[in-house]
Amino acid sequence: MILLGSSILNEMRDYALEQMPKEACGLLYGRRSSNRWMVEQFQQVNNIAAIPEHTFELDPAVWIPASFSPRLIGIMHSHPTTVPIPSTIDKKQLQQFGGCFPLYFILSCMNNDNSLPLDLRAYTIIRDSNLTYDFHPAQFQLV
Ligand SMILES: [Zn+2]
Numbered sequence: 001m002i003l004l005g006s007s008i009l010n011e012m013r014d015y016a017l018e019q020m021p022k023e024a025c026g027l028l029y030g031r032r033s034s035n036r037w038m039v040e041q042f043q044q045v046n047n048i049a050a051i052p053e054h055t056f057e058l059d060p061a062v063w064i065p066a067s068f069s070p071r072l073i074g075i076m077h078s079h080p081t082t083v084p085i086p087s088t089i090d091k092k093q094l095q096q097f098g099g100c101f102p103l104y105f106i107l108s109c110m111n112n113d114n115s116l117p118l119d120l121r122a123y124t125i126i127r128d129s130n131l132t133y134d135f136h137p138a139q140f141q142l143v
Contacts, residue, residue: 002037002103002122002140009142011042013118016078016107022052027066028074028103037073037103053080055089067100074103084108084121086135098125098133 008028016024025047030040043066049057056077066072075097079087084106086094094104108119123135 001035002039002138003143004039004122004140006142008039008042009120012076012078012105012107012120015042015044016080016109016118019047019078020109021080023047023049023054023056023078023080024107025056025058025075025077027058027063027072028076028101028105029069029071030073031071032073039073039103041071042076047077055087055093057093067097072101074101074105076105076107078107078109080109082108082110084119086123091134094125094133094135098127101125103138104135 012026015026018024024044026045027043028039028041029043030038043062045062046059047056048059049055086106102124104123104125106121111118122138122140124138126134126136128134
């Protein structure tokens with residue numbers, strides 16, 4: 001189970017909408033308590049991808065130092081116009097950093113007219129029998 005502060009969800013949503021039509025990305029910090037992950041902080045990171053409308057790449061000036069933090073537990077990015085399901089490119093990119101943290105969030109901005117909640121999905125990063133990293137759908141609870 002993942003516990004996510006509703007204020008953190010709001011920060012992610014505001015940032016994702018602000019970055020439209022580009023994909024927004026960021027890092028999540030927190031801790032593990034018994035079998036629960038607690039997401040305590042969101043950090044915006046510039047998306048420096050060549051085609052930021054369809055993919056994301058974390059600014060290394062932020063990502064490299066952050067990758068050493070013991071509090072780093074996950075990553076988020078937005079899908080401006082598509083469902084919150086990892087794309088083929090997402091899975092390919094995951095191989096580069098899949099071992100760095102356990103949680104992966106995708107926020108879909110398809111319903112961005114404010115009348116509907118944006119669709120956030122959580123995944124845990126697993127390593128399958130072929131030693132490739134993959135996504136496993138996970139439950140989260142807003143607190
Ligand atoms: Zn994606």
